Amino acid sequence: MPAFRIRTLLLALVLIAPIASAQDHAAPDQPRTDQPRPDQSRPEAIDPLYTAAPSSLAPDDIASLQQRLADWPQLARYREANAHLEAPKPGERRVVFYGDSITDNWGRQQDTAFFPGKPYVNRGIAGQTTPQMLVRFRQDVIDLKPAAVLILAGTNDIAGNSGVSTPEMIEDNLRSMAELARAHHIRVILASILPVSDYPWRRGLQPADKVRALNAWIKQYAAANGAVYLDYYSAMANQDGGLDAELAGDGVHPTPAGYARMAPLAEKAIERALSH
Known part of the structure; x- marks a missing residue:
């Protein structure tokens, strides 16, 4: 096998291995998104989205989390009232x-x-x-x-x-x-x-x-x-x-x-x- 192909294959394995490891060995104390969500009527309920392993998030969860983090201090809450x-x-x-x-x-x-x-x-x-x-x-x-x-x-x-x-x-x-x-x-x-x-x-x-x-x-x-x-x-x-x-x-x-x-x-x- 040509040397450049060997180097390419090794690089691919290096990049893929951590992803597989993260998916297979998520920290046990990180809640999965298939667990029941907390009652969001409780103002201080902590949504598992904030603590879930990235590899466990569905595309809709990622979009929701990105939207929330885009206004982490909630500047939009009173912007119009102000x-x-x-x-x-x-x-x-x-x-x-x-x-x-x-x-x-x-x-x-x-x-x-x-x-x-x-x-x-x-x-x-x-x-x-x-x-x-x-x-x-x-x-x-x-x-x-x-x-x-x-x-x-x-x-x-x-x-x-x-x-x-x-x-x-x-x-x-x-x-x-x-x-x-x-x-x-x-x-x-x-x-x-x-x-x-x-x-x-x-x-x-x-x-x-x-x-x-x-x-x-x-x-x-x-x-x-x-x-x-x-x-x-x-x-x-x-x-x-x-x-x-x-x-x-x-x-x-x-x-x-x-x-x-x-x-x-x-x-x-x-x-x-x-x-x-």
Whole structure:
């Protein structure tokens, strides 16, 4: 056989072998796409598409994943609403509530009200983590020209919604959002993460101590950097470091009673921030 044909055959074998190996030896902890998908009505459900072995994905799955990853921070969610939002009126002190599903559901969940008559704007997105929020911070906060921003974020990082996050990673993202706000003369309110003893979409993480530790950092950072610390945690935590069913039916997302307890705390924090 001519030498060039031998080299061509060897090159083909080298290229094909890893593909076959990946197909035959997929990691055991990577879910296959023929497994039942999580209930997507749960905002923080983690779709196996994000963790499946590439070789196990069908063409339709790949197209769906590419579409989602094309807007990973979900900039499209509020783009049109932002375009139609008028600039604050003279003397109006707009406040942006910025967060994940706990913010997103406020006023959108049945029997909850989002501060009627107040110039407050809800820019929460269910399931989001702090890196996603940092990416969309300019579009969904700075460009709205608020007097203050109330940031409630980090619990989905602890849950691992967008991969493993260390405490330092979460702190860096919160710090960056606060610094961006201050650079644009926006007062900063940093809210404590709500208590949680277990995530219903990812059981067994035992997050209570991680939540306490992150809240301690948020409180210290706020005090050292002129931000207002909004302590939801102390007003809502039970003895296990979680939320009673009255305040959060699934242990994470507030009920109307939960939001009713949070509302006056938020109002006091906003008053403090705007009075400085």
